[in-house]
Amino acid sequence: MGLIVQKFGGTSVANAEKIHLAARRAAAAKAAGNQVCVVVSAMGATTDNLIDLAGKICSFNGKEIAPPKREMDQLLATGEQVTIALMAMALHAQGHDAISFTGGQIGLVTDDAFTKARIQSINKQRIQDQLKSGTIVIVAGFQGVTPDGHYTTLGRGGSNATLVALGAVLKADVCENYTDVDGIYTADPRIVPSARKIDRISYDEMLELSGLGASVLQTRAVEFAKKYDVPIHVRNSGNDHEGTWIVAETPNMEHIVVSGAALKKDLVRVALKAVPDKPGVAARIFSDIAQANIVVDDIIQNVMDDKTASVTFTVEHGDLHDIKPVVDRVVRELGGTVSPTYQSDLAKVSVVGVGMRSHTGVAQRMFKALAEAKINIQNITTSEIKISCIIAKEDGNRALQIVHDAFDLAHAK
Numbered sequence: 001m002g003l004i005v006q007k008f009g010g011t012s013v014a015n016a017e018k019i020h021l022a023a024r025r026a027a028a029a030k031a032a033g034n035q036v037c038v039v040v041s042a043m044g045a046t047t048d049n050l051i052d053l054a055g056k057i058c059s060f061n062g063k064e065i066a067p068p069k070r071e072m073d074q075l076l077a078t079g080e081q082v083t084i085a086l087m088a089m090a091l092h093a094q095g096h097d098a099i100s101f102t103g104g105q106i107g108l109v110t111d112d113a114f115t116k117a118r119i120q121s122i123n124k125q126r127i128q129d130q131l132k133s134g135t136i137v138i139v140a141g142f143q144g145v146t147p148d149g150h151y152t153t154l155g156r157g158g159s160n161a162t163l164v165a166l167g168a169v170l171k172a173d174v175c176e177n178y179t180d181v182d183g184i185y186t187a188d189p190r191i192v193p194s195a196r197k198i199d200r201i202s203y204d205e206m207l208e209l210s211g212l213g214a215s216v217l218q219t220r221a222v223e224f225a226k227k228y229d230v231p232i233h234v235r236n237s238g239n240d241h242e243g244t245w246i247v248a249e250t251p252n253m254e255h256i257v258v259s260g261a262a263l264k265k266d267l268v269r270v271a272l273k274a275v276p277d278k279p280g281v282a283a284r285i286f287s288d289i290a291q292a293n294i295v296v297d298d299i300i301q302n303v304m305d306d307k308t309a310s311v312t313f314t315v316e317h318g319d320l321h322d323i324k325p326v327v328d329r330v331v332r333e334l335g336g337t338v339s340p341t342y343q344s345d346l347a348k349v350s351v352v353g354v355g356m357r358s359h360t361g362v363a364q365r366m367f368k369a370l371a372e373a374k375i376n377i378q379n380i381t382t383s384e385i386k387i388s389c390i391i392a393k394e395d396g397n398r399a400l401q402i403v404h405d406a407f408d409l410a411h412a413k
C-alpha cells in the first residue's frame, strides 16, 4: 500500500464537472490500495479575479494604494477554501469518505512574509489519522497561518509548494501534479506549438526552468522536492497519459545538452546611477532588497571616472510597487545624487540543460540564432546549466521559438 499526494491546479477544478473528474481520480488511486491526500487550487481564474478586485477597491478618490498584504492574504485564502469543501462534497456524492482541511487546520505554519510566505512546519498527525482510517484528505493549497494565526499565502503557484511539502512530511511515494498540459515541455506549448513533452527531467534543470519562466511549477516547490528527494509526476488531469517525472539527476541526462527553453516576460530594469564606489555599497543595496523579499537578477555594476558607480538589475514587474520605496531609501541613505530609473519593457529568454557542463558552443549557437533573427541581446547571464539573454519584451515569443528551433528541441535526441 502506497501513499499518494495529488494536486489539482485551477483549470483542473474550474467547474463542478471538473471537480467531479478530479474526485474520481482521487477515488481511483484510493481503490488501487493507496492512502490519498489531495491538494487543490482555487477554481479557474479565482485568484486572478480576487487580485483584480483588490486593485479596484484600493483605487479610491483618484488615489491608489498597494493592497495591504495581510488583507490580501485574508482575501486570497478564500479561493482555495471554496474548492476543498466542494471537492470533499464531490467525493461524498461519489460514495467515498473524505474530509477537507484549510492550511490552518493541518497546522501548516509559515513565516509572516504575507503574499510570499515560506512554510515552516506542518502537523502531519491530523492528516495521518484520517488517512489511516481510510478517508481521503483534501487540503487547501497555497495557504498557511503564522504562529499567531494570521492567514498567509505562499506566492503565485503556491499550491505546488503545498503539494511537495505534504509529499515530504507524509513521505509520499509520489506527488502527482495534475494540470492542463501533458507534462513538462521543451518550452511553453502555448507559445511554441512544436514543443515536445519531456519524459524525465532533473530537479536542477526544472529549478532553472521554473525560475526562468516555466510557470507550470513554482520554483520553491522544486527546491523543496530536491531537498527532500520527493519525486514529482506532472500530468494532465484531462487524460491518462504518462506525464513528466522530475527526479534526481542520472548519468545519462548529461548526454542531452539543452533540455528546454523558457521565457520570462514583464521584467523591469532598475538603474541606480551615481552611487558611491566604495566597499559595502552593493551589500547594502541588495540586503535591503532581500529583506523586502524581492528576488533580483542580472546585476551589473559599472564604475565611472568620477568615483561613482552605476548598479543595474532586473526584477519582476509584480515587484515594482514594493521595490520603489526600498530603492529610493537606499539611494538617499547612500548619498546618491541621481534618482533611480525603471525600464519596463524587457523579457528574458533562456536555455537550460545539465549537459552544458560538459559541452561547449551552446552560448555561441544561441547568440547566433538570435542575431540572425535581428533580436538584440541587452545582457547575458550564465550558470553552469543555463544561458539567459535579456531582450525587448516585444521580441519575447519569437525569441523563444527561435532558440527552441536552434537547438532542435522539437525532436528527441
Ligand code: ADP
Residues within 6 Å of the ligand: 008, 009, 010, 011, 012, 041, 157, 178, 179, 180, 181, 183, 184, 185, 186, 187, 188, 189, 190, 209, 213, 214, 215, 216, 217, 260
Ligand atoms: P495549474 O493551474 O494547473 O497550476 P498553470 O497555468 O499554473 O496550471 O501551469 C500550467 C501552464 O504552464 C501550461 O498551460 C503552460 O502554458 C505553462 N508552461 C510554461 N512553461 C511550460 C513548460 N515548459 N512545460 C509545460 N507547461 C508550461
Ligand code: ASP
Residues within 6 Å of the ligand: 009, 010, 041, 042, 047, 048, 079, 141, 142, 155, 156, 157, 158, 159, 160
Ligand atoms: N491559486 C493560487 C494561484 O493562482 C495558487 C495556485 O494555483 O497554485 O497562484
Ligand code: MG
Residues within 6 Å of the ligand: 009, 157, 215, 216, 217
Ligand atoms: Mg499553477
